[in-house]
Amino acid sequence: MNKSDTERILGMLAHFGYEEVKEPKEADLLMINTCSIRQLSADKAYSYLGVWGKRKKKNPALKIAMCGCVAQQDKEAIFKKAPYVDLVFGTHNIYELPELIKRMNNGEKVLAVDETPYPSVERFEIARTQGINAWIPIIEGCDNFCTYCIVPYTRGRERSRKPETIINEAKNALANGFKEITLLGQNVDSYGKDCNTTLAALLKELNALEGEFRIRFVTSYPTDITDELIETVKNCDKVCEYFHIPMQSGNSAILKAMNRRYTREEYFKIAEKIRNSFEDVTITSDFIAGFPGETEEQFLDTLSAIEELGLDYSNTAAYSSRELTVAARWEDKFIGEDIKKERLERLNAKNREACLKSNKKYIGKTLEVLVESYEDLAYEDIAVGNCPPYRGKTILKGRARNNKIVHFEGGKNLVGKFVNVVIKDAKTWHLLGN
Secondary structure (H helix, E strand, O other): HHHHHHHHHHHHHEEEEEEEOOOOHHHHHEEEEOOOOOOOHHHHHHHHHHHHHHHHHHOOOOEEEEEHHHHHHHOOHHHHHHOOOEEEEEEOHHHHHHHHHHHHHHHOOOOOOOOOOOOOOOOOOOOOOOOOEEEEEEOOOOOOOOOOHHHHHHHOOOOEOHHHHHHHHHHHHHHOOOOOOEEEEEOOOHHOOOOOOOOHHHHHHHHHHOOOOOOEEEOHHHHOOOOHHHHHHHOOOEOEEEEEOOOOOOHHHEEEEEEEEEHHHHHHHHHHHHHHOOOOOOEEEEEOOOOOOOOOOHHHHHHHHHHOOOOOOEEEEEEEOOOOOOHHOOOHOOHHHHHHHHHHHHHHHHHHHHHHHHHHHHOOOOEEEEEEEEEOOOOOOOOOOOOOOOOOOOOEEEEEEOOOEEEEEOHHOOOOOEEEEEEEEEOOOOEEEE
8 A cells, every 4th residue: 555655646746847766865855655554664764754854954955754654643743753854744645745745845844634535536647666566546444443453543444436536547557558456455345335336346347447467456354255256256357366364363362352353263264265266266364473462372373273274375473562552552461572573483484384385286287477577597596396497597577366476487578478387396485487
């Protein structure tokens, strides 16, 4: 979502004559788009501001802006921490940026963090990062209020974009050569509850667009995955067999403490229904280690869930207390940093084990791969399994429909093309093939 927001911001700035530079010292305007999911991200953002503040002492004309979730969360407190900042705007105010920039350039210190609706018509081009995949937000915010998560406070309540706006954005991306569209949302499968439609209906409309391309969607909330959605993914030839479904914990008591609206058993039934509907589907997840009050036995339930579910990959993190959330008030239940670190290490080890096991299932199979990039290997590389040495070769990197990363030898002209690849070997994070 942050990447998508940044592309929109760059598009608006370009409209007003700004040109992106690669070196901060060359900039007239420095802007940081922030994430507040974990404290480390927020700390890094303020660290950047500190460096930029020293630069502004030498160049008072320099303008500094902060946006994104930390801006939405900290609001006017940012000016107290970093008085040299000129503009602070939240996640709801991106579309107001032209007016905010004008006020800033007139010498005003600008704060914009009030909730505003999606515009019915977008007036500015999106400066998309050159590549294969176009990110398209379809819903923003969250209504679930998990006890550890700050998203409802920084992104607000769920707000769906109009289907026609999304369709037009997808058409423009395809016309500009993008081969894959990823629909974004904090709870992407909640799409349409506030505008009398569904994610399944939107997928069908997008699937009907002309051209050779793929469609993905992230991130799904488990209990919002309907039978209709599963059936739609199965029947739409352009929609990929890939579901990212955060579980967060494998223990039902911890899930209840997290205010997740399902049990371990209910998550297992959802995953089983998906597995039974597709041959080569990928299911990935998110897990938190060291949630307040988590016992060793409850943590072991998370490790066993990864194994029993046959998850293909998981994002992992140690619990990070976030201001405003319910769990942040449970200091008497906080787990020591040493225990959290040790559990995260075991969680990561189990994740690596699960990834390798998942990848090995594809040895000998042929997968359709969309080539995303290449690398010229000039150094000597040892032969891997049944694959030849890669020394002096051009190695292509692509993604299968089920989101598996595939490396194989080939010409640079294949970037952006769909290629059938026979999988010869499997590593932890990728497949190797011909």
